[in-house]
Amino acid sequence: MTSPSPSPSPAPALTARLAALSPRQRALLQARLAEAKPQERLTPGQRRLWETHHAIDGRPADVVCQVVALTGAEVDLDELAARLAGFVRDHEALRTTFTETDGEIRPVVRPDLPPRVTRAHCATAEEAHAAARDLAHEPFDLAEGPLFRVVLATGASAKEAWLLVVVHNLVFDAWSFQLLLEALGRDAGATAPTVTPFSRWARGQETWVAGDAGRAAAGYWAAELADAPPPLPTDRPRTGTTTRTGARVEFALPAEVGAGIATLAKGAAASAYAGWLAVAWAALAEFGGHPDVLLGTFTAGRDRPGAESAVGYLLNVLPVRLREAGDGSWAARVRAARDASRAGLRHAAHPGELIDVPRRVPGTHPLLDAVFVFDALEETAHTLQGAEVSTTDVDKGVARYDLTLAVHPGAEGVTGWLEYDTDLYEEVTAERLAELFTVAAGQASREGGR
Template sequence: MSADLVARLAALTPEQRALIRQRIPQVPRKQPQLTPGQRRLWEAHRWVGDRPVDVVCQVVRLTGAPVGLDLLAERVLGFVQAHEALRTTFESDGEGTGDGVRPVVRPRLPPRVVRTRCAGADEAHALARELAAEPFDLANGPLLRVALAEGTAAGGGPAEDGADGAWLLVVVHNLVFDAWSFELLLDELARTADTGPVAAPPFSGFAHEQRRLLESAAGRAAAAYWKAEVAGAPPPLPTDRPRGSGTGRSGARVEFTLPRAVADGIAAAAQREAATAYTGWLAVAWAALAEYGGRDDVLLGTFTAGRDRPGTTDVVGYLLNVLPVRLRDAGDGSHAARTRAARTATRAGLAHAAHPGELIAEERRVPGTHPLLDAVFVFDNLGEGGREIQGARAVTEDLDKGTARYDLTLAVYPGPDGARGWLEYDTELYEAPTARRIAERFTALAEKAAEGGHG
């Protein structure tokens, strides 16, 4: 702006300035809005009485080299400042519905970072569960809690030369974070001193692009596809106790492991059907749940990262999308036939995978924290290659928090030694023997399917 123009503006009377403002077109500033995924999480939070259920809770063990916890803390603080999602809180009008909630991005919102010591895995896991069980103040934050713990020697003092390593415990509400975001955090912590941090695209940009997509022709086509896909959907799977309105989503897990021969066999069988290992395992899950429910028509939830569009790879926030997969044409009932049908169903949905699962119209309503889905399938190989942080090997350890996000969650994690997994169940709906029976049938069917994969 030129000095002459500045002088002329300064000489204007208040009335003249007001007249100019009236003549300048005012562009209304859009208020931030919840994404459909965030709205579901908010409503689920209210459903369970504000109990922390939709929470990322990760335990990272650091071994093999001394770790500077001060540097870790500094990197965490910088990561939060760089990513607006982690500086976001949620103001409510008091009605308790997602429509009355507004995201507020704060200039600064430091996470809670605590320093402590842990004698071993049991103590670290107990501390992580404690952090995850503490209620979140969504209106004021912070929504990220981090504990940095030194390992301790037998006598209770600090371990020498990092022999017992260190622990990084991360607890974040899903409203601002997902599993991919956790990997981005680990990338930042693993960054060497001679490299700078990666760009931090704002979550609000993703939210804006998602709304724009929904209003487009592609968005309308996706809505029509998913509406047809779930039309006439089967009822939810049977439970030991009736579904009601008061479940607090208390949960437990039945864990299992399968040898490498089984994992390799399922992958080989899937490859013969031009399918992925994920599809092969999905076919096994379908068989187990169809047997349990007494019908081959099964509606399962599956997860997509929600990062297939340009510019979303480095976004921190809740981009995860939970979509239904309709599995119903089992053919002759063989594993090969189920794999082919699962491949067809998943590939058809890929073209519309950006459509928020929460917006899919459906005829059935499931009481609980998700309006459409009672059971979901998880197949996760994120971060299986491992990392080094300050020269220490970083291994993420899974944690049972004692909660259940869905009625049933069947998870499979492949690895170099085979596959491990668990069946998580809502203890207010299912008895432990029922959950064990489902998990045992899943492993038995996986072993049977793998026999055909080695040949």
Template structure:
């Protein structure tokens, strides 16, 4: 009977197989619970309707060697089959108040084949896929476009997926799988539901309760949100725009050097610059700024696909003499204290009703992303990734810094219902000017170059 069934399955047409796969998942679906992070994303979706606010939209440019797009497609299908987060849909009651994730045995991705004349056309296709509403109840939630470029050695991989089932680290895991040599086996694929279950248990542990106490004290008597150009509306569609920037390698190296003198990391050095720029804008040094942690410090967490990203507040309030060095020391102390409690979901922090809208606690967020700093090849082709502007804003203000071999670039994303473009540009200009000033200070005080030893 088994051989007969295999023969019958092999004889099915691709269309018949697709219809069969569509019927199988519901029969074998398993219901779980949302994590606090997923619940916030679900609530955000109710707030902004179908605007692609919390949607990953990445363009991967492959150059320098021809790429077998059929092989890429097969790898994408295998990746989805291995990771339950990408086979998940969401089941809600009539008014959307209660929601449950449903893991399906099979849920193939939506895979599109195209041709693109260049980056502009490829990026437009990715934004079009992101703007199309997602059917969270039926899926699929992963959309991938494989596009051949104008030359044989150019292609694009466009990845669009809601954050409900995916984050930046998950994207890196996908790229790792696409780059995996053909003679190697894929790594183990831990279940996202196992992470969610373990997280719920940890919250009831002594460490979880201690973390809740710590974060409650950090946000106590929090400063007001940063000033906006227009009054905050009762509701917001989170329409947004970005102001890009770039600084030289000399500036980036200066920020790193200044941070290392304070026994801090490049992240902390850039955080100190962001603090100075936003403190100028807000007119006060006491700042509650959101920052991202990967949420993957538990054993096996580095291989989990899903939304593990944690958005936590960092309270920056003692700038000392206002110098970059003093801000770096204060930022280092604040971030190190929070690291001991970084597993606590930011959504659960007590007294977290500070900002109406898509996030109850945070109006401004700082992002330092060096995940893609290392070079990568897929089938011999060089990989270059771009996080695309979808015309939305996750927060009132998001300041992102991406380090690279030639310096650092990034953008300030702002809610266009709250801020004028001129204000966003003024913040960016001060941010880059303060970065240059901090880098010059590092050079001027370098031992052997005229400064103090």
């Protein structure tokens, strides 16, 4: 009896099939193969967050902490818990943990890592905020996870409930939180949008940085920050170590101040952001005694196709240098702020952590000691199981930077806060800086209203 002939090797057949692919088909195959690869290293932003987490012994400086009030309809918390679990299954970032071996940190996407969901009762908003703060201060185990925690709480009545969300920034940012609210409120029969894995975005960032555009951006930032001004003065010396314990000084301004600054900015062909940035510049220049000011500002990092649907830490923190105020008028200052921010936006995809200049600030961010947060967007109206959704960012008692100045103009007035590192600043100093800002805002507004 003759033995059967061995089966032909599949290699020639596979080679022939690959050779027959069109250029477009080959490109699609290469993209899919790339997506199958795990994220091999941290992004520059994630590495900074990792280092900060360990430098401050896990205190929640880089932690999203949101209180979501659900009112006007009875909410099925069991269904909400199931939706949360589904959101984690859909987004690999929320199933990611981080291991360190021989000094190398590697993201590990787990096939199954449910969120930590617990139940509670919060009779008041104060109780909800306190519970969220407690949740944020529980240490995160970055190697074991999960890094996504939720408390589902009943409220004072059947038509009131609370969703308390705490997530480490290593896997989540403010845009991701909006994606979460959209997913939780989506009708059961609605088609969910296509999800972009965070690892795909991270690989795209790495490719961009290594390419021509990335090298051009690196050159721009190096030139822009040459001979950068010194950090702002502090009440106590910067030692390079900090607990990042923080406090806030809150302030409010009437609606006409916001309207006046918006008018001033419009007259300079600038956005309201540039108008308020000019106010921050003036206040910090007076505070520091130096007309040249370097501020951090935030970009979403979602300009590439598909990035709008990615959950993860895509946020980029970039400097904006403000130094030439022209004739000193508010209009000239706004134009200068406009030009500086527009120039930086053309290179906003470059990770701020990779900007290589001599200026270095001791602490948790190598380049920036002060940042400016501006949010004039109307809150997107969300509903969840028929209940109205309202969200509040919780003060966790930490300071992400030495100083953070946040401004929120609205139809009913302007609110804001100055967050400061209590290891570096006294409360009276922070109050003085907040007053410098509000006085400057009033002056700018009056010029805009003329």
